[in-house]
Amino acid sequence: MWINIGLLFFICPLISDGLNVTIATQSTTSRPSCGVLRCSENVSDGILASLTVYKLGKGDTTPASHWEQLASVMSQSPSNDRTPDGLDINGELSDKEGKLTLDLPKSQDCGSDEFLCMASIVREGKIMLIKSTVRNVGSSGSSEGHTAGNPGDHHAATRDLSHNSLAETRAGGIKEHVFTFSLWEKMERLEKRMDDFYSQKQSFEARIEDLKDTVKVTIGDKLQAIGNRLGDRLDMMENRLEDKLLGARSLAGPTTNNAEICQKFSSQIFSLTESLWAMEKNLTTNVEDAVSRAETATTLSASSVTQLGRKLDGWASSISNISDLTGSLVSSFDDFRKSCSKDEPVSVSEFFDVLDAGKKDWRLAFRGTAYTGVPIYPAYLYGTGIPSEVEAGCKQFNHSLPCANHYRNRDVIENWENIDEVLFAVFVKGQMVKNVVFNARGSNYINWFEANRVVSSSWTDLKTASHNYFSIIGHDRPSGHYRKFYISHKYNGCDRDLGWFTVSDMPNSLCPWERSVAIPEFLYAPGNTMAFWSSPSFGRADAIGVFVKYY
Numbered sequence: 360m361w362i363n364i365g366l367l368f369f370i371c372p373l374i375s376d377g378l379n380v381t382i383a384t385q386s387t388t389s390r391p392s393c394g395v396l397r398c399s400e401n402v403s404d405g406i407l408a409s410l411t412v413y414k415l416g417k418g419d420t421t422p423a424s425h426w427e428q429l430a431s432v433m434s435q436s437p438s439n440d441r442t443p444d445g446l447d448i449n450g451e452l453s454d455k456e457g458k459l460t461l462d463l464p465k466s467q468d469c470g471s472d473e474f475l476c477m478a479s480i481v482r483e484g485k486i487m488l489i490k491s492t493v494r495n496v497g498s499s500g501s502s503e504g505h506t507a508g509n510p511g512d513h514h515a516a517t518r519d520l521s522h523n524s525l526a527e528t529r530a531g532g533i534k535e536h537v538f539t540f541s542l543w544e545k546m547e548r549l550e551k552r553m554d555d556f557y558s559q560k561q562s563f564e565a566r567i568e569d570l571k572d573t574v575k576v577t578i579g580d581k582l583q584a585i586g587n588r589l590g591d592r593l594d595m596m597e598n599r600l601e602d603k604l605l606g607a608r609s610l611a612g613p614t615t616n617n618a619e620i621c622q623k624f625s626s627q628i629f630s631l632t633e634s635l636w637a638m639e640k641n642l643t644t645n646v647e648d649a650v651s652r653a654e655t656a657t658t659l660s661a662s663s664v665t666q667l668g669r670k671l672d673g674w675a676s677s678i679s680n681i682s683d684l685t686g687s688l689v690s691s692f693d694d695f696r697k698s699c700s701k702d703e704p705v706s707v708s709e710f711f712d713v714l715d716a717g718k719k720d721w722r723l724a725f726r727g728t729a730y731t732g733v734p735i736y737p738a739y740l741y742g743t744g745i746p747s748e749v750e751a752g753c754k755q756f757n758h759s760l761p762c763a764n765h766y767r768n769r770d771v772i773e774n775w776e777n778i779d780e781v782l783f784a785v786f787v788k789g790q791m792v793k794n795v796v797f798n799a800r801g802s803n804y805i806n807w808f809e810a811n812r813v814v815s816s817s818w819t820d821l822k823t824a825s826h827n828y829f830s831i832i833g834h835d836r837p838s839g840h841y842r843k844f845y846i847s848h849k850y851n852g853c854d855r856d857l858g859w860f861t862v863s864d865m866p867n868s869l870c871p872w873e874r875s876v877a878i879p880e881f882l883y884a885p886g887n888t889m890a891f892w893s894s895p896s897f898g899r900a901d902a903i904g905v906f907v908k909y910y
Contacts, residue, residue, distance in 0.1 A: 392462045393469040398476035399458040405482030409433035410450065410457040414471040426475065430459055709754070709768065713782055713791065713906055721782055721906035724771040726753055727862065728762050728902050730877040734864040736843045738765045739831070740805075756902060758789030771907055775804045780814065782906040783844075785860065785883050792900070793817050793860070793883050799907065805831055808844065818859050820888045824848055833861065839869035844903070854893045859884045862903070872897065
């Protein structure tokens with residue numbers, strides 16, 4: 360890479376490795392001229408950003424100690440072809456090559472003490488300035504050293520060159536001048552500034568590391584405090600449940616036949632259990648949100664995030680254990696409720712008027728209950744995890760009746776015949792909030808849940824929008840998620856995934872929006888159309904129901 364400048368008074372081109380110098384006594388144009396000044400640069404490594412020519416000395420208005428820009432080409436305006444103040448300027452610039460040619464019409468221009476050509480080059484994200492000068496030894500200006508105010512003095516070193524005066528050049532004829540610049544002769548001051556910058560950068564990085572350590576300790580202390588408070592609250596809830604059980608047994612007495620008393624306390628215990636599940640979800644969500652905000656704000660290291668995640672997993676496991684305990688208490692108390700009554704269990708109808716049409720023509724085939732700890736998919740297909748006898752509340756959707764299990768109507772599912780339509784319903788506190796009606800003719804108990812069978816839905820865009828998943832089997836990733844009864848629009852990263860409904864059968868799922876302390880979790884779009892799964896308003900249901908209607 361070289362930078363070249365020539366003061367031309369005779370037409371005689373000379374090409375060297377470093378500099379292209381041509382000296383002539385007359386202009387290359389038809390206009391009167393005392394000389395031609397040419398500046399050129401070729402770059403083999405980097406990008407040429409600009410090329411500029413300055414003069415020093417006997418200008419019309421310029422003091423001898425001041426540099427004046429004559430012409431420039433740069434990447435923003437890579438060509439210069441004009442005639443300002445009598446100067447005939449022609450210039451071009453590309454990434455690898457640039458040139459500037461100036462016809463000097465005035466004798467005072469040619470009599471300037473010194474001419475300077477400066478190139479700016481961008482290489483590996485750094486800007487380097489290279490300059491070359493032609494000195495007029497015969498003029499009144501200084502011919503040695505650097506002139507004060509030399510453009511770019513604080514960026515790069517300049518090798519001084521001896522040149523004959525213009526008068527000597529005219530008298531002596533052709534003079535050849537060859538000069539080159541080595542790469543090591545650059546930017547002493549700029550390098551010093553860069554060293555200072557790197558030193559400051561290292562100091563700044565050290566301060567950031569100290570801040571990270573402080574933040575990690577602070578967050579760890581806060582999370583530990585949250586864990587302690589969470590454990591205390593769960594212990595308190597467990598004690599309250601045990602007190603309720605003891606009180607119920609004491610009130611009912613060892614020989615009582617009052618089923619209403621048993622039912623009353625069973626309902627109360629179930630309500631407490633639901634409150635506990637809700638508290639577990641809220642606390643876990645709050646802890647995860649706090650950690651997420653801390654990570655975003657302080658850019659914690661991956662190892663720190665993993666450490667915090669392990670702590671949260673431990674607390675989530677503790678919460679899940681408490682959930683299992685409370686579920687066991689409810690189940691035990693329900694057995695107690697049945698045993699304290701001499702009456703036969705009340706028969707529950709299998710047929711319902713689900714759509715308020717005035718006719719009970721929908722038969723319940725399956726009920727899924729949230730947070731039982733039993734995965735929904737094998738429970739629906741095979742009855743896995745479902746007791747042979749379940750609570751009466753599990754065969755209907757009356758929210759006041761307790762239910763801690765799924766319900767599978769074997770007669771319907773294992774004899775899937777003469778079925779006209781299937782209704783899939785989502786329930787919150789005993790109220791149906793969403794539904795989809797399917798055409799079930801020619802189907803079996805698995806493939807009725809498909810997009811091409813949708814007849815109607817409370818989601819208005821379900822039939823018209825596209826789906827990447829729409830099936831009972833859903834989408835499984837053993838290291839990421841188990842999504843069943845899955846109705847999804849598209850994947851676009853966890854925060855931007857879109858869909859209508861899913862059953863999450865994995866507690867520690869890949870995406871934050873489907874993580875839960877217990878399974879299964881029922882998630883549904885609360886509006887009339889699909890929604891982002893990560894939206895805070897995305898619904899969580901208590902139960903789902905599968906109903907069939909016969910021909």
